[in-house]
Amino acid sequence: MKHNILYSFRRCPYAIRARWALINTNQVVELREVDLKNKPHELIQISKKATVPVLKTSLNKVIDESLDIMVWSIERSNMHALFGNNKNLKEIFNLIETNDQVFKYHLDRFKYASRFNLEESETHRAAGMKILVSLNNRLKEFSSKGKPLFLVDAKETLADWAIWPFVRQFRIADIKKFDQNQEIQFLRNWLSYFFTHEKYPLVMKKNEPWRKQNKPLIFGQ
Known part of the structure; x- marks a missing residue:
C-alpha cells in the first residue's frame, strides 16, 4: 500500500x-x-x-x-462541521489569520528574544497577551452561558485546532507565569482540553x- x-x-x-x-x-x-x-x-x-x-x-x-x-x-x-457554517466560516479564518500573521510574529520575538531584540521582549509578550486575552474573553462568554469552551459558537472547529499549538508555544516561554495568570483562566482550561486529549x-x-x-x-x- x-x-x-x-x-x-x-x-x-x-x-x-x-x-x-x-x-x-x-x-x-x-x-x-x-x-x-x-x-x-x-x-x-x-x-x-x-x-x-x-x-x-x-x-x-x-x-x-x-x-x-x-x-x-x-x-x-x-x-x-469543523468549518462551522456559512455564518461563521469567515470568523474562523479571521481568527486563524490573526494567529498566523500577528500572534506568531509577537510569539517569536518573545519566546526567542535572544534571536531578535532582548530589550523588546516584554513589548512582544504584552502584544501576544492582548490577543490571548481576547481569545479568553470569547471563551468566558460561552462559559457564562454554560456552553463548551471552544472559540467559535462554542463548537469545536478548525480555529481551535489551528491555534492551540501556538498558545502552547507561548506557554512554554514562561510556564509558571502562564499557569498562574488568572486573566486567561478560560484559555488555560481550553488549552488543557488538548493537553489531556487521548490523541x-x-x-x-x-x-x-x-x-x-x-x-x-x-x-x-
Whole structure:
C-alpha cells in the first residue's frame, strides 16, 4: 500500500496542527521526522520552501502549507462541521489569520528574544497577551452561558485546532507565569482540553529523524 507521506518536526506548531488534524480525521500517513539542520533530499525535491510540514499524497499531490493540510484532511474525512457554517466560516479564518500573521510574529520575538531584540521582549509578550486575552474573553462568554469552551459558537472547529499549538508555544516561554495568570483562566482550561486529549501523546511522541533506510513509521492507525 502506498501511503501519504508527511514531513514533520515534532515541536513546530505548524507541524503539530497538521498532525493533529490528520490523526483526528483518521488519515493515515507515513510520518517522516525531519532534522532541520540536515533536511532530506526527498523533502527539498518536492517543496521549494522545504519547511515542515509538507504532505505528499498517495496521488503525488504536494501540500506544503499546514492550514491546507488541515483542510485537505477535514474534507477527505467529510468532517465539514469543523468549518462551522456559512455564518461563521469567515470568523474562523479571521481568527486563524490573526494567529498566523500577528500572534506568531509577537510569539517569536518573545519566546526567542535572544534571536531578535532582548530589550523588546516584554513589548512582544504584552502584544501576544492582548490577543490571548481576547481569545479568553470569547471563551468566558460561552462559559457564562454554560456552553463548551471552544472559540467559535462554542463548537469545536478548525480555529481551535489551528491555534492551540501556538498558545502552547507561548506557554512554554514562561510556564509558571502562564499557569498562574488568572486573566486567561478560560484559555488555560481550553488549552488543557488538548493537553489531556487521548490523541495528544500520539501527536507529540518523539521520533528519530527519518532516514531512507528506516522502516516506515505509520502515523494515524
